[in-house]
Amino acid sequence: MNGQHGQHGRREPSGGAVGGGLLVAGTTSDAGKSVVTAGICRWLVRQGVKVAPFKAQNMSLNSFVTREGAEIGRAQAMQAAAARVEPTALMNPVLLKPGSDRSSQVVLLGHPVGELSAKGYFGHSGTPGGEAPYAGRREQLLGTVTDCLQELRRTHDAVICEGAGSPAEINLRRTDIVNMGIARAGRLPVVVVGDIDRGGVFASFFGTTALLSKEDQSLIAGYLVNKFRGDVSLLEPGLDMLREITGRPTLGVLPFAHGLGIDEEDGLRVSLRGAVRESVVAPPYGRDVLRVAVAAVPLMSNFTDVDALAAEPGVVVRFVDRAEELADADLVVLPGTRGTVRALEWLRERGLADAIARRAAEGRPVLGICGGYQMLGQHIEDEVESRAGAVPGLGLLPVRVRFAVRKTLARPVGSALGEPVEGYEIHHGVAEVEGGETFFSDGEGQSLDGCRVGSVWGTHWHGSLESDGFRRAFLRRVAADAGRAFVPAPDTSFGTLREEQLDRLGDLIEEHADTDALLRLIEKGVPEGLPFVPPGAPRGPERTAPHPGVDTPGHRNSLEGGTR
Numbered sequence: 239m240n241g242q243h244g245q246h247g248r249r250e251p252s253g254g255a256v257g258g259g260l261l262v263a264g265t266t267s268d269a270g271k272s273v274v275t276a277g278i279c280r281w282l283v284r285q286g287v288k289v290a291p292f293k294a295q296n297m298s299l300n301s302f303v304t305r306e307g308a309e310i311g312r313a314q315a316m317q318a319a320a321a322r323v324e325p326t327a328l329m330n331p332v333l334l335k336p337g338s339d340r341s342s343q344v345v346l347l348g349h350p351v352g353e354l355s356a357k358g359y360f361g362h363s364g365t366p367g368g369e370a371p372y373a374g375r376r377e378q379l380l381g382t383v384t385d386c387l388q389e390l391r392r393t394h395d396a397v398i399c400e401g402a403g404s405p406a407e408i409n410l411r412r413t414d415i416v417n418m419g420i421a422r423a424g425r426l427p428v429v430v431v432g433d434i435d436r437g438g439v440f441a442s443f444f445g446t447t448a449l450l451s452k453e454d455q456s457l458i459a460g461y462l463v464n465k466f467r468g469d470v471s472l473l474e475p476g477l478d479m480l481r482e483i484t485g486r487p488t489l490g491v492l493p494f495a496h497g498l499g500i501d502e503e504d505g506l507r508v509s510l511r512g513a514v515r516e517s518v519v520a521p522p523y524g525r526d527v528l529r530v531a532v533a534a535v536p537l538m539s540n541f542t543d544v545d546a547l548a549a550e551p552g553v554v555v556r557f558v559d560r561a562e563e564l565a566d567a568d569l570v571v572l573p574g575t576r577g578t579v580r581a582l583e584w585l586r587e588r589g590l591a592d593a594i595a596r597r598a599a600e601g602r603p604v605l606g607i608c609g610g611y612q613m614l615g616q617h618i619e620d621e622v623e624s625r626a627g628a629v630p631g632l633g634l635l636p637v638r639v640r641f642a643v644r645k646t647l648a649r650p651v652g653s654a655l656g657e658p659v660e661g662y663e664i665h666h667g668v669a670e671v672e673g674g675e676t677f678f679s680d681g682e683g684q685s686l687d688g689c690r691v692g693s694v695w696g697t698h699w700h701g702s703l704e705s706d707g708f709r710r711a712f713l714r715r716v717a718a719d720a721g722r723a724f725v726p727a728p729d730t731s732f733g734t735l736r737e738e739q740l741d742r743l744g745d746l747i748e749e750h751a752d753t754d755a756l757l758r759l760i761e762k763g764v765p766e767g768l769p770f771v772p773p774g775a776p777r778g779p780e781r782t783a784p785h786p787g788v789d790t791p792g793h794r795n796s797l798e799g800g801t802r
Contacts, residue, residue, distance in 0.1 A: 308348020522552025
């Protein structure tokens with residue numbers, strides 16, 4: 239590597255000119271793109287740079303609601319926190335929320351516009367060299383996403399973009415709007431991240447580059463090795479050889495570090511990886527630990543709701559999929575899901591529904607969040623999500639749920655258990671509460687959301703457990719109902735833990751990446767004379783003309799007036 243982690247003084251914001259940018263791509267999914275993007279954002283903002291994150295298209299069930307009521311991926315919300323800016327729909331203009339292996343809800347500029355099959359969204363290219371039988375919806379969105387990028391670049395000194403999957407997905411290149419498609423449109427230099435912990439990182443870097451067209455390769459400016467364990471000097475000969483055969487430098491070797499994760503996309507492996515999630519190793523403040531079992535329902539959404547529980551010393555959080563795993567749990571959580579009816583069927587098939595009903599009858603705590611809350615009710619009428627019609631719920635709360643076509647997207651504020659609470663709502667189901675006690679209320683005691691009967695609690699509010707006072711009060715109630723001598727620590731601040739985690743990501747970039755080289759790329763753009771690595775992209779249809787939205791200042795299309 240050249241120019242090991244240079245140091246920079248504080249920088250004055252440029253104010254008004256079209257800003258610089260960088261695209262962080264990866265050799266594979268989960269190579270570390272989200273973490274590296276967040277780390278670069280935190281490093282830059284600490285240098286006085288006004289920076290924003292951007293991901294043109296995200297596929298995730300882990301989402302967030304912005305202040306203006308737009309739904310975006312939680313990874314981009316966390317990257318915005320790393321950049322110390324308010325998240326907006328511009329930062330993630332296209333969000334895909336899978337409903338099955340073959341279809342997703344398409345969320346455009348923060349609001350759902352319909353369900354599409356993968357075939358309908360991506361389109362396909364027909365025979366090699368031929369025209370597509372139809373252009374996928376994704377191809378039509380390039381102008382929208384480039385306009386969003388243009389607006390961010392106009393109002394920030396730098397925009398750090400995150401790719402998706404791999405830029406060398408040659409079957410999807412023609413309709414690509416998130417990797418080389420957006421890099422070409424915005425003339426963005428691209429840094430490719432590879433996970434060396436998986437093995438084969440040199441082959442992955444070389445193969446990713448060599449599968450791209452000459453035009454795309456001209457934007458690949460360098461590589462970042464992620465999750466390295468051991469002595470970097472043993473790796474350096476390979477890095478030198480990689481530069482010799484590709485003509486591109488390695489811009490950093492980031493060490494493997496436990497707990498460096500943000501609210502990424504999907505999968506239990508992701509959820510159990512971050513520092514906040516690993517804090518269960520801290521000893522309990524009281525005499526007992528508190529055990530939390532989270533049902534790993536299909537199409538689980540916003541599984542990060544339980545991160546705030548895992549942040550508490552002495553709270554042990556695990557995801558379960560068998561009834562016997564509930565036996566020693568002090569609290570069972572039914573999380574959100576993109577498929578409430580399907581999740582109900584799954585609970586019944588596995589015997590979990592009966593086990594949860596027995597717990598409730600014994601007065602043992604159960605918490606349902608969003609889809610989990612809906613499952614706890616008496617009756618579900620769904621002609622929207624599953625189209626299953628009338629479906630009986632678990633019958634543990636006096637609630638009837640009807641799925642509405644219009645999605646509820648909100649950032650509510652209220653109180654519960656004598657403590658202030660903030661949250662966010664993302665759901666089609668509308669709950670009609672017919673009894674029990676209210677869960678969240680306003681300042682005058684009027685019900686806002688949720689229901690409680692005995693030790694069974696339900697709410698549509700995601701993120702409520704991040705409110706420290708409420709979380710502690712709720713855990714004290716759970717411990718009392720469970721008969722545990724557990725006492726929440728009085729000083730756990732979830733927000734502080736988040737900030738510390740983001741600072742660690744910034745430290746990772748500052749200490750182990752070539753920050754001088756990164757800054758040159760962001761400020762000056764793509765280096766000249768990057769060599770072509772054969773064989774290049776296979777013959778086939780590919781977009782060759784970039785959309786003018788980024789290269790031509792002032793261009794706006796259908797977003798005019800709707801995204802600022």
